[in-house]
Amino acid sequence: MILDLTKEFIEERSTSYHELSLVERIAKLLDAKGIPAKVDRFNPRDYSPSAPDTETANLYVDIGEGSETLFLYAHTDVVEAPDSLFTPTIEHGKLKGRGTADMKTALAGLVTTLIRDYEQLKHTGKRIIFGFIADEETSASGIKRFVDVYKPEELELRCVLMEPTNDFNQIDVGGRGYTFLNLRGSMKETIASFRRILEHKQELLAQYPDLNDGFGPATLEITKVACDWSPPLSTTTIVEGKACHASTPHEGENALEKAILLYPNTTYIVTSDTEGPNSLPSSARLLTHPTKLSEHLCDANIDIRTNLAASQNDALLQAMRKLLSPGVTYQIRDKGCAFKTKDRAFIDACKNATDQEVREVIAQGGSDAPYLLELTDKLIPGFGPGNLAVCHTDNEFVSLNALYQTPEVVRRIIRNFEAI
Numbered sequence: 001m002i003l004d005l006t007k008e009f010i011e012e013r014s015t016s017y018h019e020l021s022l023v024e025r026i027a028k029l030l031d032a033k034g035i036p037a038k039v040d041r042f043n044p045r046d047y048s049p050s051a052p053d054t055e056t057a058n059l060y061v062d063i064g065e066g067s068e069t070l071f072l073y074a075h076t077d078v079v080e081a082p083d084s085l086f087t088p089t090i091e092h093g094k095l096k097g098r099g100t101a102d103m104k105t106a107l108a109g110l111v112t113t114l115i116r117d118y119e120q121l122k123h124t125g126k127r128i129i130f131g132f133i134a135d136e137e138t139s140a141s142g143i144k145r146f147v148d149v150y151k152p153e154e155l156e157l158r159c160v161l162m163e164p165t166n167d168f169n170q171i172d173v174g175g176r177g178y179t180f181l182n183l184r185g186s187m188k189e190t191i192a193s194f195r196r197i198l199e200h201k202q203e204l205l206a207q208y209p210d211l212n213d214g215f216g217p218a219t220l221e222i223t224k225v226a227c228d229w230s231p232p233l234s235t236t237t238i239v240e241g242k243a244c245h246a247s248t249p250h251e252g253e254n255a256l257e258k259a260i261l262l263y264p265n266t267t268y269i270v271t272s273d274t275e276g277p278n279s280l281p282s283s284a285r286l287l288t289h290p291t292k293l294s295e296h297l298c299d300a301n302i303d304i305r306t307n308l309a310a311s312q313n314d315a316l317l318q319a320m321r322k323l324l325s326p327g328v329t330y331q332i333r334d335k336g337c338a339f340k341t342k343d344r345a346f347i348d349a350c351k352n353a354t355d356q357e358v359r360e361v362i363a364q365g366g367s368d369a370p371y372l373l374e375l376t377d378k379l380i381p382g383f384g385p386g387n388l389a390v391c392h393t394d395n396e397f398v399s400l401n402a403l404y405q406t407p408e409v410v411r412r413i414i415r416n417f418e419a420i
Helices: 002-011 020-032 100-121 141-153 187-199 201-205 255-262 310-321 344-351 400-419
Strands: 038-042 056-063 068-075 089-091 094-096 127-133 156-161 170-175 177-186 219-227 237-240 268-271 283-287 297-306 329-336 359-363 378-380 397-399
Touching: 002 094, 002 100, 002 400, 020 038, 020 056, 020 100, 038 141, 056 100, 056 141, 068 100, 068 400, 094 100, 094 400, 100 127, 100 397, 100 400, 127 141, 170 344, 170 378, 177 187, 187 201, 187 219, 187 255, 187 268, 187 297, 201 219, 201 310, 219 255, 237 255, 255 268, 255 283, 297 310, 344 378, 344 400, 397 400
Parallel strands: 068 127, 068 156, 156 378, 170 359
Antiparallel strands: 038 056, 056 127, 089 094, 094 397, 177 297, 177 329, 219 268, 219 297, 237 283, 268 283
C-alpha cells in the first residue's frame, strides 16, 4: 500500500502554496475509509506577507481526547523540479522522484498507518494528531496556521517531524538556528555584492566557531540566482558543482560560489531551477563579457545556519548587509532559533521504534520545528525515511527498505508514546 501511495503523492505537483489538490486527495482517500479529517483552508499571505494571495490548506486527523497529545507531522509541499521528477521510478532498490525523501514517503507512511490502525488508535487512551502541513519549503505559513489553530487548547504536546534522517538511522534531538535571505537588485550589483561576501566569508564564519555543543560550525551559502532575461545557452559558460542541501555544504560543491571565484569578469550568472533555494546549485551559467543583462533585476538567495538563536544572528546579518551594494535589497524569508529537546522519555520512545541503533544528532537543516516551540519544547525535529543530502536535488530518492519500514516505525512511536 505505502509504495502505491507514495507514487501517487509524488505525481501530485504540490509545490509550495499549491498543495490544495494533494490535501483534497488525501481527505477523499481517508473519507472513503471512514476516517474523519479536517481540511483547514487558509490564505498563506495571512501568515507571510511575501506569500502569494491564494488558497492552500492543512489537513488534520485528530484522534482521542485529553491534553496529553502526540503530534505526527509531514509536510505536503515540495520544491520545484523538472516535469520528469514528478514521474516516480524504481531503480536498484530505490524509489526516485521529487519528494521521495522530502517528504512524500513520510506522508504516505502516516496515511498508511491511519488506514490500517484507525479503529485501534481511537482506543489508545491518549490524543494523537496526524498533521499534513502546507508550505514548509518557503515561508512556513502552514505550521504558523497550525499553531494558531491549536494554541488555544494548551495541549501537553509532543511532536515528531518526519523529516529525513538517513532512513531512521539517526534522530534529531535539536535544531540549528537559521536565516534565509532573499536578495533583489541589478545583476551587476548583486554579483558585486556576492564577491564581497565571498571575500569576507571565512572572516564572517570565524565569529561563529564550532563550540562542540552538537550544533556544529556556522555555514553561509549563496544558493540561487534567477533572472527573467536569459542569453542563448550557446553563448554562456557552464560551471559544474554538486548539489546537496545547503545545511551540509561539505557534502556538495557550490557551483555558484565556484563560478564567481573562478571568473572575476562575470557580468551575468544564473543557477539551475532544479534545486530549491536551500540547496547548493549543481550548475551555474554565466557570461564574462559586457552585456545589457547585467542591468536587469535578479532575485537571489542566501542560506545561513548557526548555533545561535535567530535573534542573535543579527550581528552576522548586519556585517553582511554592509557588504551589499546600495542598490541591492534583502528580505528575511524565514528565521528559526536553535534549540535542544531535553525530554529523555520521548527521545527514547522514538529511538526504540526501530530495530537498529539510532544516533542522536542536531538537525543541520531548517524546518518548521522552531514555530512549534510556541506550543511545546518536547520536540523531535527530524526522524524519518530518506537522506538529507539528496533532498531538493535531481537525484532525490528513498530506499525501498526505508519506505516499507515507515508505517511500522510510526506504529511503534505511537505505542511507545502510550507507555510514557
